[in-house]
Amino acid sequence: MVRVKSRYLLCEVxxxxxxxxxxxxxxxxxxxxxxxxxxxxxxxxxxxxxxxxSVKYLNxxxxxxxLRFPKRCYRLLWSAxxxxxxxxxxxxxxxxxxxxxxVGGTIRTCQKFLIRYNTQQLHRMLPRCKNxxxxxxxxxxxxxxxxxIGKREAFEDEAESEEDEDE
Amino acid sequence: MSVFMDLNVVYSADRSxxxxxxETAAHLGFSAVAINYVFEPTSxxxxxxxxxxxxxxxxxxxxxVQGRSRxxxxxxxxxxxxxxxxxxxxxxxEYRCFDLLAVQPTSEKLFHAACMLYDVDIICISVTEKLxxxxxxxxxxxxxxxxxxxxxxxxxxxxxxTMRRYTITNATCLMxxxxxxxxxLSSAAEKALELRGPYDVTNLGLLFGLSDGDAKEAVSSTCRxxxxxxxxxxxxxxxxxxxxxxxxxxxxxxxxxxxxDCEAPAAKRAKAT
Numbered sequence: 097m098v099r100v101k102s103r104y105l106l107c108e109v110x111x112x113x114x115x116x117x118x119x120x121x122x123x124x125x126x127x128x129x130x131x132x133x134x135x136x137x138x139x140x141x142x143x144x145x146x147x148x149x150s151v152k153y154l155n156x157x158x159x160x161x162x163l164r165f166p167k168r169c170y171r172l173l174w175s176a177x178x179x180x181x182x183x184x185x186x187x188x189x190x191x192x193x194x195x196x197x198x199v200g201g202t203i204r205t206c207q208k209f210l211i212r213y214n215t216q217q218l219h220r221m222l223p224r225c226k227n228x229x230x231x232x233x234x235x236x237x238x239x240x241x242x243x244x245i246g247k248r249e250a251f252e253d254e255a256e257s258e259e260d261e262d263e
Numbered sequence: 264m265s266v267f268m269d270l271n272v273v274y275s276a277d278r279s280x281x282x283x284x285x286e287t288a289a290h291l292g293f294s295a296v297a298i299n300y301v302f303e304p305t306s307x308x309x310x311x312x313x314x315x316x317x318x319x320x321x322x323x324x325x326x327x328v329q330g331r332s333r334x335x336x337x338x339x340x341x342x343x344x345x346x347x348x349x350x351x352x353x354x355x356x357e358y359r360c361f362d363l364l365a366v367q368p369t370s371e372k373l374f375h376a377a378c379m380l381y382d383v384d385i386i387c388i389s390v391t392e393k394l395x396x397x398x399x400x401x402x403x404x405x406x407x408x409x410x411x412x413x414x415x416x417x418x419x420x421x422x423x424x425t426m427r428r429y430t431i432t433n434a435t436c437l438m439x440x441x442x443x444x445x446x447x448l449s450s451a452a453e454k455a456l457e458l459r460g461p462y463d464v465t466n467l468g469l470l471f472g473l474s475d476g477d478a479k480e481a482v483s484s485t486c487r488x489x490x491x492x493x494x495x496x497x498x499x500x501x502x503x504x505x506x507x508x509x510x511x512x513x514x515x516x517x518x519x520x521x522x523x524d525c526e527a528p529a530a531k532r533a534k535a536t
Binding site: 108110112125135136153171172174175177178179191193194195196197199216220 | 283290348353417427455457464
């Protein structure tokens with residue numbers, strides 16, 4: 097058996113105002129990526145971007161996007177991503193940029209990386225806490241991270257709530 | 264593994280926006296940024312070279328770099344846009360307070376001079392207009408031998424579609440002559456949203472005609488080489504470094520006396536050349 101190979105790009109959406117992240121949805125991200133590829137690489141790029149491209153996962157709270165590209169031409173399509181300056185969603189234009197964190201061959205490796213990355217973010221958040229209560233919560237969240245899949249959901253939710261408090 | 268650097272962040276008088284740019288750069292994983300002061304002399308009247316604002320005045324607490332435990336390193340850099348050979352004054356005292364020194368030549372003659380003679384670290388390639396001259400092999404090879412690097416900045420390409428064409432044209436033109444060696448990619452960002460992550464910049468190098476390894480070097484090890492080159496510019500042929508030692512204890516003064524005597528002539532000799 098041979099499987100269809102693809103590359104998964106784990107990207108972070110960086111915005112100046114974090115509350116606008118909640119407006120994102122995966123269709124808007126997909127449309128933006130398609131249009132920017134068509135703009136930089138023309139018809140050829142647009143054709144490459146139709147089959148095998150999809151937005152696999154979007155976390156609107158942390159601004160993490162998982163994009164799937166066919167392995168054959170992922171470098172070409174990736175080179176168009178830096179030219180994204182805004183995402184249009186629900187009639188609004190959100191100025192933002194995508195920052196690629198990880199390139200993986202499977203969703204699983206991306207997930208492992210994302211858990212490690214989010215733990216790192218919690219560590220970075222710790223010195224910026226304002227009161228003792230927040231500190232305790234973040235410490236608890238750090239301890240509860242693990243690589244097992246069952247616990248992942250719980251951790252992610254906690255991470256999000258922490259972030260909301262911190263902002 | 265070497266760290267990522269972005270050696271061009273445009274200085275703006277607005278402190279808070281500059282601070283956001285630096286914070287974003289730290290978040291993206293850049294270990295060093297250079298604040299760029301652009302100096303464009305015109306032939307009509309004499310202009311002052313800008314003086315750099317001290318880093319600790321600019322930003323009180325430097326943010327910690329993503330994935331590391333160290334705070335970000337912030338440097339000062341001066342770019343002289345040259346349209347005449349008198350615009351660059353070697354040994355000017357004003358240049359000495361900047362960590363990095365760059366020139367942007369606008370004609371072939373000046374480009375040749377910048378590559379072969381001038382004591383600078385970076386030669387900027389203009390990305391906002393059609394190149395007024397072709398890159399010749401000889402000056403570029405000379406610059407590579409001397410350790411001077413060429414800079415391509417990408418934020419103009421992000422802003423506008425016409426600029427993107429010019430950037431890609433000029434960059435590929437350069438890469439053909441220098442074969443991907445001694446090139447750095449930097450942002451020239453004015454706003455935080457014009458910065459891009461280091462891996463994205465590496466991949467952007469693909470559009471500019473760099474190979475995988477060269478593109479990665481362009482954001483990491485070549486930048487480090489620039490910093491080291493900049494340090495040797497301040498020293499006597501890169502061997503001896505002199506600093507003003509402040510009021511020291513009498514015991515230390517005697518110990519320092521001897522090396523101070525030796526290094527004075529070396530420093531003088533270096534200035535004369």
